[in-house]
Amino acid sequence: MVTIRLDGLGAFHGARLVLSDVSTPIFRGGEVVAVIGPNAAGKSTLFKRIAGLLKGPGRVCLEGALKGPDGICYMPQDTAANAVLTVYESILLARKQGSAWSVSDGDLALIDGILAALSISDLAFRNVGELSGGQRQVVSIAQTLAREPEILLMDEPTSALDLHRQVEVLSFMRGLARKHGIAVLIAIHDLNQALRFADKCIVIAEGRMVACGTPEEVVTPALLRDVYRVEARIERCSRGIGHVMVDGVAAETAAAASIAA
Amino acid sequence: MSSEPAALSAKHGRGLYRALVLRKQLILAGLAVALLLSLCIDLALGPASYSLDQVVLALVSPGSVPLQVRVVLWDIRLPIALMAVVVGAALSVAGAQMQTILNNPLASPFTLGISAAASFGAALALAFGVALIPAAIEYIVPLNAFVVAMLTALAIHLLSLKRGVTVETIVLLGIALVFTFNALVSLVQYLSSEQALAAVVFWTMGSLTKATWPKLIITSLILLATLPIFVRRAWALTALRLGEDKAASFGVKVARLRLETMMMVSLLAAIPVAFVGTIGFIGLVGPHIARMLIGEDQRFFLPASALSGALILSASSVASKSLVPGTIFPIGIVTSLIGIPFFISLILSNVRRSW
Numbered sequence: 001m002v003t004i005r006l007d008g009l010g011a012f013h014g015a016r017l018v019l020s021d022v023s024t025p026i027f028r029g030g031e032v033v034a035v036i037g038p039n040a041a042g043k044s045t046l047f048k049r050i051a052g053l054l055k056g057p058g059r060v061c062l063e064g065a066l067k068g069p070d071g072i073c074y075m076p077q078d079t080a081a082n083a084v085l086t087v088y089e090s091i092l093l094a095r096k097q098g099s100a101w102s103v104s105d106g107d108l109a110l111i112d113g114i115l116a117a118l119s120i121s122d123l124a125f126r127n128v129g130e131l132s133g134g135q136r137q138v139v140s141i142a143q144t145l146a147r148e149p150e151i152l153l154m155d156e157p158t159s160a161l162d163l164h165r166q167v168e169v170l171s172f173m174r175g176l177a178r179k180h181g182i183a184v185l186i187a188i189h190d191l192n193q194a195l196r197f198a199d200k201c202i203v204i205a206e207g208r209m210v211a212c213g214t215p216e217e218v219v220t221p222a223l224l225r226d227v228y229r230v231e232a233r234i235e236r237c238s239r240g241i242g243h244v245m246v247d248g249v250a251a252e253t254a255a256a257a258s259i260a261a
Numbered sequence: 262m263s264s265e266p267a268a269l270s271a272k273h274g275r276g277l278y279r280a281l282v283l284r285k286q287l288i289l290a291g292l293a294v295a296l297l298l299s300l301c302i303d304l305a306l307g308p309a310s311y312s313l314d315q316v317v318l319a320l321v322s323p324g325s326v327p328l329q330v331r332v333v334l335w336d337i338r339l340p341i342a343l344m345a346v347v348v349g350a351a352l353s354v355a356g357a358q359m360q361t362i363l364n365n366p367l368a369s370p371f372t373l374g375i376s377a378a379a380s381f382g383a384a385l386a387l388a389f390g391v392a393l394i395p396a397a398i399e400y401i402v403p404l405n406a407f408v409v410a411m412l413t414a415l416a417i418h419l420l421s422l423k424r425g426v427t428v429e430t431i432v433l434l435g436i437a438l439v440f441t442f443n444a445l446v447s448l449v450q451y452l453s454s455e456q457a458l459a460a461v462v463f464w465t466m467g468s469l470t471k472a473t474w475p476k477l478i479i480t481s482l483i484l485l486a487t488l489p490i491f492v493r494r495a496w497a498l499t500a501l502r503l504g505e506d507k508a509a510s511f512g513v514k515v516a517r518l519r520l521e522t523m524m525m526v527s528l529l530a531a532i533p534v535a536f537v538g539t540i541g542f543i544g545l546v547g548p549h550i551a552r553m554l555i556g557e558d559q560r561f562f563l564p565a566s567a568l569s570g571a572l573i574l575s576a577s578s579v580a581s582k583s584l585v586p587g588t589i590f591p592i593g594i595v596t597s598l599i600g601i602p603f604f605i606s607l608i609l610s611n612v613r614r615s616w
Contacts, residue, residue: 053509076506083502084556088278090503093558096496097511101560103282108275115274124274125281128503140507147511 001181002029002064002071002150004050009058011042011049019045019056022209027200029064029150029181032174034188034198034215038228042207043187047074047153050185062151071150078137078160082129087120087139090128094143114142117172133160141169145176152177152184159189166190170197191219195234195242203227216242225250285561288554292568296346299575303342304334306582344472344480345578345592346571348533349543351484353570355529356544357551357562358491361498362519363421366607367432369544370530371600373417374438375410376541379534380464381442381449382409387460388453403479403535410531411524413438418523422516467540467593469578476536483532487525488567494518495559502557540593542600543570549607573599 003026010020019042027033035043048054051074065071085093091111092103115121120138123131131139137160144152154173158166170186174197177184188194194201194215201218203211205227211218219242224232231247304316311330319326319334356369370376382405385391392401393408421431450461463471491498497518500508509515530544547570555565574592577599581590
């Protein structure tokens, strides 16, 4: 089974160190890890560093990955693209990078399967430039899955989706992680979705990791006050899942000041 | 939403995709046939007109036609007609790849000043014998053209990497470069001797009439050497059109790909200019027609761009002979007459939306 561990990981933007000292316990294939934190905290930077798109100190320790570092697939935040390409071609493109021109029946069968699984078969022959933000996001997930990841890094994959689609996509990703032994790291702003779907949680603020553990251990009123600067409670629903109930904006605390410093 | 990605409704999408590929292959075949037809008409037209039968016979079996026909077709018309095909393909491929890597629908060697830069490099060699790279005398014109074109392309490339630089900024920079190099070519003309002046003026008006077999072979070799490099990078170049971040996430080395492509583009743009002068707008119109017909999967877009550029220039060559009977209109004027309305329509049709 694939495992990933981050050891003193940092990242440079140009000459500036914008992320430092991210060390985590081992995450195993089948687990969903939520990466949370305020805007510009360094979540995307962390993913780009893990994917090898940024340089920096520290190590990404992989074990059991059949494809090695190529098994790490990063799905960036959604950006509009108006290429004259169909959705089907754009997914094929993700799969065929670095390989021959010819397209096998196996390639096409995999894409058909992914389209059906994500319920976007009806979009297959639409141009990518014609899609709505939500549709683009699901197509982006399809492109990432076409690369058959072993470690999957998804940067805000549900930010443009309605509530139904968010639950649908996150349930699907968790099922996929469990079934295929993929370790899925998801950067997400919705803490309730993190509490509902994640097995583990990493909190990034000001370019550093400030907490790591199960969502219940990590998402606490103290963390919400210090990192997100809101007064909030965690209440459990009848199914035992925690929900963040926000009461208002918090006054500056000593801990928040120390994170900011 | 199912949790089993690989098991559902397989055949439908696969069949439609195969049909889409077949349609694209048929379009490519259609373009190739149209190009062949245009080439034959181009060969048939001239002060002495021949029938298409005679042209085909002279090409297939030169020994079976009269000596005069053979000489006219093989020694005079064929290099010119084939030069139109090769130069058209080279400029169109250069334009297609510039548009891809700069993410800019208005990019082409002509509109961004790379052709003008190559003209200036060629003019320096022609007027003063200046060699920017030490080389044998017969190669300094194309080499100068390439060096100045490459430096210009690199400058555009570096500027395009800066944050906040828009599509419009690059186009305005291109216009500034065109003016700058045109002014420099005028300066070279002003300072050059009367004999050199005539040679330099030739570069300011594109013309295929000075095409020879050796020039044709060099231009063809450049095209044949660069095409496989683009072919190998077809998936990566297509991925660039989904955005830089997306391409990088697919494992594409974006910065390296852009730089290498820009170098190839300067070569493809400079060598034709060194031999036939500045022929405008092929690099703009060719790729847009290819994109409209076939989309941007580079496996099809690349050959379609080459074929459409070749077809436009070959058809322009036919038009240049037919517009005023008995004379050959400069081909640069014909391509500009086609290209300028196209260029304006691209600007007016809100390029961001249609791109």
